[in-house]
Amino acid sequence: MIFVTIGLAAGTMLVMALVFSYILGWANTAFHVETDPRIDAVMDALPGANCGGCGFIGCGEYAEAVVGGNAQVNKCPVGGESCAASLAQIMGVELGAALPYRPIVHCGAHYEDRLGRTEYHGEQRCGAANIVADVQGCTYGCLGFGDCVSACNYDAIHVVDGLATVDYEKCVGCGACAKVCPRNIITITPFKAERVLAVTCSNKDKGKDITKVCTVGCIGCGACARASDLFTIKDNLSTIDYDAYDPSCGADVMKACEKCPRKRIVFVGKSDSDDVAEFSGDVVEPDFKTTVDDTEWRG
Amino acid sequence: MTTTTQETPGSGKNRWTNFFIVQAWLVLLLASFFGAALAGIQLTLAPKIEANKLNETLEKVPELILGADAARASKDSGQQMEINRQYMTAGTKTYSVFKAEKDNQTAGWVVKASGQGYADKIELLVGVDETVNTITGLFVLDQKETPGLGNKIMEPDWRRQFVSKPTHLLLTAVKTKADGPGEISAITGATISSKAVCDIVNQSLNNLRQPLAKAASDKKKPSEKQQEKN
Amino acid sequence: MNYLIDIMLIAVSAALINNFVLYYFVGICPFIGVSRQIDMAVGMGLAVTFVISIAAFLSWTMTTMVLIPAAPLTAWIGGFFMSPEAAAKIDLTILSYIVYIFAISASVQFVEMYVRRFFPALYKSFGVFLPLITTNCAILFACLTIMSNVSGVDNPADAWDLGRSLTLAFFGGIGFTIAIVIMAGIREELDFCDIPPALRGAAITLIVAGILSMAFMGFTGVDTGLKNALKSDSAAQIDPKPIPKDESPLTSVIIGETDKKEWS
Amino acid sequence: MAKKLEQFTGSGTFPKGIHPPERKHFSADAPIEVVPTPKEVLLPLQQNIGAPSKPLVKPKQEVEYGDLIADNEEAPISAKIHSPIFGVVQKMAVTTLPNGRHMQAIRIKAAGRQFTDEENYRELMGGKWPKSVVGYDPDEVTRAIHDAGIVGLGGAAFPTHVKIAPISLRVDTLLVNGCECEPYLTADDRVMRDIPDTIISGALLSRFAMGLKDIIVGIEENKPRAIEAIRKSAAGTDIKIAVLKTKYPQGSEKHLIKAVLNRVVPLGGLPADAGVAVSNVTTISAVARAVFRGMPLTHRVVCVTGGGVVQPKNLLVPIGISYRELIEFCGGFTKDAARILSGGPMMGFSFSDLDMPLTKGTGGVTVLTHDDIKKQKETACIRCGRCVDVCPMNLVPARLGLASRHGDLAMAEKYRIRGCVECGCCAYACPANIPLVQLIRMGKAQIAAKR
């Protein structure tokens, strides 16, 4: 009795295991579907608990999202950091040579610099204020209602005295702020060093019109362009050729900065480092790029 | 684990049809090993579990038949009670019936009855005397009634109402004070649970009264007689 | 007729009154994880319903054919080694958990591969949920409930047949679907709510589930009520009058062995 | 209630909508006055829907009244721009318009003799207007409209020559829109009352040019004088007049068509898809002027009104005049003036820079007082559904606003954000004072930016 029961139990299990593993093994080859090998690699690196904690439907879905670039590598609560690290390794091949991208706010006017501001009633959002005329004189400058602040997941941008200001210590360059800015004054720019030069104005109007609305805006005088080849005046606005930009900033470039009558050419980046320090932050490539050229012609 | 010394066969060699199974050798091995181990555990523990299950009911039998005080007294005095379990089919239902014998005399019967309560099934033990004329006790084995309301059917004070109620009357739960012979005063706010208990008792006793009385009237050991009949 | 009413009561009970998620807390993981969008929730719910039905079929079959004492298959094989009476007593129910979980995971995986290979569109909308279901307690819970109703009953006549088992499983799945879809609808709405940061995500989902659970408690007793309404004559079957003196023949039959308990 | 209109298939009104206070009394009884020629005008290069025009004049060039100064030959949907004064072209300037658009503009400084007010009035409005189209052919009419640079003067500023052309056989009716449902504004009312003949002639010409069957003039019943004037002027022609219930936004072309003809313009479609051409009364009168007198669109009737101006008036003004001059002509602001609007209070754009020029599409300048714009503080949406009850487009503005506010563009699209005509009924009715229209416009802008 005892032995038969034990034997039967073992036998039952054995038979069941046999049947299932045969069927599954066969199905695995018979129903094979070609997939991106990286998906399998990611799948292997994932715990396979299928708990759904990542917000995706099981590990397979998450693996696909990671490989497809639709998900961050650190979403798996089960695998934790080690899993994230190995996923980054699998996916990291492509990220290797990319430059770090960081946002630059192309406006330098604080509250007192803006002329012609009007009492504005309505939704206190940049996107909403942007469709109302005459909220402030400058139709290009930062509206200061902080759409970018609420878009940032890293608490890395704040409105300081009416001007969006990036905290480069916290910024990871995801580009959310640039995406949301209705006036497109935030651009995602390759940072060749911890601090780079930037023209902090987007106003393309003529100098005379600008002086009416802003005390600091670029008037397109061309002093910088005359001093250095790095700068060109386009649409009454000084622009920097970042392809040719060299972090070491030669004397002519520094001279251009000095020459600028409105001091719109400034270094942006981490505040406590030297001007030319090598970049050492996180490398996140934005999935899009904006330029000042896209700035809308809207009030 | 002895299995760690084995090697994986099949890799790199010709692929036979049962390749998948070969791959799964560890699964197979573990499966059969675990199966066997569990069967062993089953054989060891099963009697104890069975006994537990039975004890849960059997322990209540003396109390249900003799009443709590008498049961304790007889327990203290070291008296014994022999309890037999039988299955009885009556009406459409089959009941577990426990026959308690004391000093080779039928002391009473305990019927395990169940029915729908307010929330879920209610399982009761109903004790009756040997002539099946009065109820000697009621115990709630299992219930999922609303805590604080329906689950008051478990309280001894309420259950005590059933003691010495005649079995030939249908018990009814009344909201007022119970004064009629077949009346049980319902738990305030849990009339449904109270009713359910009454219904279960009514139905089971109605079904079993006759057969039990018949069995009891046989002075011989009923179990043997039944078996002979079969 | 009574059978149909039984089935109906099981269905109502499984889907609403004793909802798997809101009453038994099984399947909480996907309930929280995959309830952010209605489309996903519907897919998940249907996938669970599908798998739970398959699992119920498999587990009922395995239980009645192999595991319980006197199961035909076991008894037959055992019969080669021992007397039929002894063989009928072989109890393999201890294997039930392993067997169920094995059956569930294997069938889920098989269905997933099959759907993925031959119905890619279906897989996209529904198959992706399948792997997540293996570790869904709801499936195993359904199997366990079926088992306890097949082997755990005192009276073999009360044991559930396949129809009841499948009903429980299917409507349990439907109940899961109802709960998760409602939750998904609410969570889509919650995206617009100003919830305290600490409560966002799982915490608020649980609190909403608590409120939902309160709402579903209103169904308590509906099955009793339905049963009474449908079987309105069954309650009245009991004859209120004392039983007449002429005793009808004894109907009781002793089925089991008598268990003796020495009580001291 | 919903009494059917006689002669017409429509019921005379449309479902939902609101009844804002009309407040037309400010300027309703002020006849059209002519504003003296300003010292300079600023003509933005794009005053219409479609492509901007290109300047045809150079700085320091002298131009005469009615000279073509900007055009875009390449773009079919564009309008010519003419000088409204004699003068000298200045350097190109950049200006912002009240609707937020930012564009280049031609500045012309007045020089030499100008027309007097009487001459202006006589040329543009006075005299007899023939009620027959004998001697014209459709192409000629269309060309005259094109050359005159006429755009829809009701506000949308869609180039009229594109609309009034023998386009399609499906279109059978010309609907002349004289509803002017915006509170405060009376320009159209005044045009109908003062110069109904131009409207009748223009309508006949337009129908002739498009080869249509019927002309229906739709006027809200709160303008009995205008109805009478038009009826009198239309006597002897087959022009029908539909008197419509007063309800905002009856002047929206979709709702006008629904009210008069019980036809529905498909979502995202044009009135032509419903077999109707809709034109504003002032546009139609400009057509008459262009065809019969060869006058380009250099002037228009503007209503300067509201509690914030000292003397509300209806004015005939040269296009390109600055708002400052208009306000000053009307006596300036009162003390409690709070908000200047280009257009009416429901759909107009607010601005503060009075040096902005008036464009072709602007039919009114409303100056509201602090009392008018007093709003309660915004509170949370309690989903009362008022906005749903009033939305004439049958949208769910609360959900649209919510979606836009949270940047959920997918949901905004699901709730058909593109169906919104920005009439402002929802925000008017909202008990929580949520700026729904602004939010919806923001959402639309976000969707457009995403594309």
Place this chain on the structure above:
Amino acid sequence: MADQPTAFERFTQGILPENPVYRQLLGLCPVLAVTNSVQGAMTMAGAVLFVLLCANVIISLIRDLLKPHLRIVIFTLTIATFVTIVDRFLAAYMYQMSKNLGPYIPLIIVNCIIICRCEVCASKQSVFTAASDAVGQSLGFALALASIASVREILGTGMFFGFRVLPEMWPDWVIMVLPPGAFLTFGLLLGAVNWVAARKKG
């Protein structure tokens, strides 16, 4: 592969920083189902400890033999075996408790905590680390269960571990021992834990 945490780290992580219930949200079915009394909760925690420990040790022993596509099957098999053992032992020696816990003991099989620990730790690290991980995680689990169960039992019955702690006049909050109470308690406690964690972070 990045550095694996040491045995001690594994142990401490499980208790608070990576608490399986509050931080990872795993194994929620028992968390909600058996926490209406502290006794039941602790029994459940003990059962989980046993299963997790055994499973982790076994998996860690055979970790070199695992094949990717079959590892989950083996995990499940092992876990199910030990769960069955626990279940039977409870039935044999703590019958009333086993009855109270009902199906939730067998449901440990599909408790994500165990399969996750097998995956994350046991299948990669040595037996000792796996064991300490199992103990750490189980302690974390027990802690979470205890916290929820205490609230529910005290408020719901005025008792703690079966002893009356609140005065007799305390009106029992019956809802706390019912399903809604489980959801609400856990939701609010989870919120509180998040809040504390967020404050700690800065």
Place this chain on the structure above:
Amino acid sequence: MSETTSEKQSANDATRDVPVIQVGHSPHIANVSFTSRRMMIDVLIALLPVAAMSIYIFQLYAVKQMAICLAACLLTEAVFVKMRNHSFSLTDCSAAVTAVILGLSLPATAPWYVGVIASVVAIGIGKVIFGGIGMNLFNPAMVGRAFVMIAFAGVMAASGYESMHTGIDAITQATPLNAFKQMGISTSLKDLFFGFTNGSLGETSALACLIGGAYLCIRRTASWEIPAGLIAVVLIMGGLADIMGNASDWTVIHHLFSGSLLFGAFFIATDPVSSPITAKGKFIFGAGIGFFIMILRFFSGYPEGVMFAVLLMNAVTPLINRWTIPKVMGE
């Protein structure tokens, strides 16, 4: 941030001699006579006859219960709003509405702690957790009531109504629904209509509910679609039961006037925040509540189902909203 901006600006403007010109978005005028706060006050006004009736019948009990709820709700709201640093305050009256509805839905003899706990749960879990007024997905009062109903079943269920001495002698001890469900006794229609019965404070008088409800519907503060759908379904289901069922003298009209059906239909279900937004959705919502009320009344263990029905339909409101997106004109 915006506040300071405009303040600064106003200061600047004050120094100018031209009028203050501001900008904003269209429409520039609004219907200022009708605000959210006004809607809440409307509800309070509509509740007056109900409250008066309850005070007439239950006398001090009613006053005590409402006072407890009012105090507890307002206090809770104040505390939570402060904790969350929200700007809006008690002045929007929504907490008061919740409090009065909650108070009126409790049995008169419920102990003080029931009202307090119900209020805290209603405001805390029912409302503030979701972000305050306008964001609560469930009717706060019903969340609070459901909580105490389940938590303190002993004092909230039938027994809660029986241990009371009311001002009106004619009132039987059990609530009409309970009396019928458990003992098959039906109450006279006249008593049900005028409210000389036992029950929760606000639910007894059908007449008072109808008066208040009519006011709400006429003011358009409550959408008529919800009570219409609810009552229609109740009539249909009750009527069917009358036709099919055994000849009991508890008719569909009894169903309509008894329990908190009318109170729920006009005051609870019409809570705009937790009901659907479109007219069609509202009708479906009301119909769903009616359906569940009747199902629960017929079959469930509870004599009354309004509270659960409302919560259930609140839960599916997002789904109803999703399914009843109206067709845009021209679509």
